[in-house]
Amino acid sequence: MLKIFKSSLAGHFFALIAGGSLSLAFAPFNLWLVSFFVPVIFWLLLKNLTSKQAILRGWLFGLGVFGAGASWVYVSIHEHSGTPTFIAITLTWAFVAGLACLFALQAWLWTRWLDKTNPLVSWPALWVLMEALRSWLFTGFPWLLLGTAHLETPYSGWAPVMGVYGLTAISVLSGMLIYTCFKPTLGHWQRGLSFSLFITLLLGGVYLQEKQWTHAYGSPITLGLVQGNIAQEDKWQASKQNEIIQNYLSLSYELGEVDQLIWPETALPLLPHQAEPYLNLALKEAGENAGLISGLISLSPSQKNYQNSLYTAGESKGNYHKIKLVPFGEFLPFEAQLRGLIDFFDLPMSSFVPGEEHPAKLTAGKTQVAPLICYEVAYPDFSAKQALNTQWLLTVSNDAWFGRSLGPLQHFEMARFRALETARPMARVTNNGITALIDHQGQVIKKLPQFVTATLKGELQPREGNTPFMLTGSLPLWIFCLLLIEWQRYLLYRKTSKRKHKYI
Template structure:
């Protein structure tokens, strides 16, 4: 943003936009966040409509200021991982949060500029949500993608969530922005149009595309609650391994799941024959175990790399492996030119090998070990579950029909922040989009069982050591979103955006 452009915008104007963005992020944690977001965005459009004649640069900068307010508040927890856990300086940690928020805000600025440039109220009401959808899609694709804290997650507690099984989270985003624009016009007919669309989406929610598959599965989800800093202390690593191994073997269940890197040690060099003991437990009890650890991937005959892995243990069968596909920049791989940034992070970091995109789901047999009753679980690690289009693409490509989603993660990096709740909403959205239940096993919380409608059935409190036991009902079938992915909403948005611009030029 140029100095001259900033000066051309009144200070109160900038302050209102920044504050509105911050309030939007804060309201995401409230029970009626989906409704609040619509009203706050309606206020933003009223603010943007005031002042001198709008230009593309001016509109972009308004979106940039709004996006900065939103993402600085939404992503401040990255500071905890860099400063509190990583020992990075206050200045550099703060700069990193601001830089990431600024990068994310660029996409918001593009949505503002491309959508609000259309002056006709009717076409602006179509161009603005279309531009936002395209910007959100790009945010999830460019530079490995980071679509965290989109508008769609708020609709888990909002009026438009029922469209997610049909067209995915981006369709929720479209309707949120569209409805907020209609309300900003302060006309009765526009408010009635919003109410009509809400009613239609509620009716659409009456259809179910998946149905129960077999009997429910008994599960034990173990939450160790180990501080992240302890993972770099050899004695504490051994204590953590002992806890998870002993807790796994404490009681049987159809499926036992422990978090990401519960064993923060290379798989081939684990002490005390822990993996052999877990395999013996699986053989004797019939329980199946999914365990997060550090894997070893052979590059050639003489070299190998480590991976972020989930290993599965089943009675009298070879071990299952899922290696994380979508790696975290800086945390799991080093982008070119950023070694200096990683060097400032005073914890051991890894340059992990990337797993294949199309990895087989985990076969859930239960303790009866009957292959005819097998169900299949799609595994994801850490923030892989924020990429909804990747998950449904894997479901489409799977040779076996997937009945259950499983995510293992370690959010100890982010301390006492809103990050766990943000990711829980993402897991809820994934269940709604796919019509499949989800299991979440996390180190510090939120460990949860989520049903096929995205409702949290039961969960452990954060920052407690314990286990969550319960039953989960697998489901079979595919929602339209699993079949089509993002193509329908992307093509529709692109068509509306181009139509609006052709109209604008005339």
């Protein structure tokens, strides 16, 4: 059957479809078994191809992955910036096609250097390294990381130990082991060994789910989360300013007494000194020992640019300026060349500069909070570093940019995975959903539906201690994967050299 797909249109088409189906492994579909089988299919589709043929097939696979799983960027380009449909489609296509080049690179590396090595070792290692590259290149796009699909599977126990990239390795390896178990050309002992390793990974994950990496710290705290549901087109309209302020004040009063009030990213269209009286006013019904944390726009130290920030009032202390900025949304690459060409390159508040303090913490009563603003929660190692010496995570966002697409649902899934990796509870507060309280195992305690103006009041139990992943990060795994590949290449070199020597 594989011969049919070699350098044929059928093979290229199948690669496109296989890549597109990978999005089914993530929210909201959560068909996690797909994360086993699609990497195996991609590997099979690269068999017996030349490097040039593999580049095209890999690119088509990547086109399917990001075309189905990340084309939600179209919503922000077209619906919220007024960009004409044709230009919005073109920009979305460029974004997806550019990301697909990383899978083309993966396919080329495999066929050029690794296709004669042991795929049980080399293929998972290469997949992890390519995800690492994608998470770093051009500020990174750590979206659709394969391990995220295992948030609620028996493998989830590995997350605090190895992080999401470790789950990616286990997922790809598990798929390859299943394939090996059903491969008739292998001996019984090889199939038995593959099955045993698969069961070991599975049971190891189940066992680790019971492991408590952190412990309760103090008493539960009562949080009041405010989901303002402000339309994106109204956000920066001067005529809507008073309405937005009153909306947040009235919703905060409804919550009554709480330990902490939390408002979402850029909640008020005001600078901190302008917002301060309203932040203090919002605490009127919350109790004398209450604090408030809110997303606001602030001026940078140079007073020439803006920063995406968190500011506090009452018993909450400190502030934080977002470090991981979103290209085109919060800063414009090649600004001198692009600014003014189309409306999308002139989005409101698209001239941010990053903060510098990392890890940074906020004080909320007697607890330390790890702040993550919007896109930052997608970065596993960044989030783990923020979480050190804190008792709970806070992420604020404004997912109104992505409407009713898959984007906000995938974003929420990643936020839950950060709670699982760090074994810390999380409060997630967004403008229009999904606002939620999440426990230290990534499970949802309470949440609000999307696209409603509402509040959520509930308790969160702070926790103390560090997971192995927090202490090591992903770098050791990346180095290990690189060493595995070099080891496989060395074994292949020795094998090839012996053959040549025997022939001579």
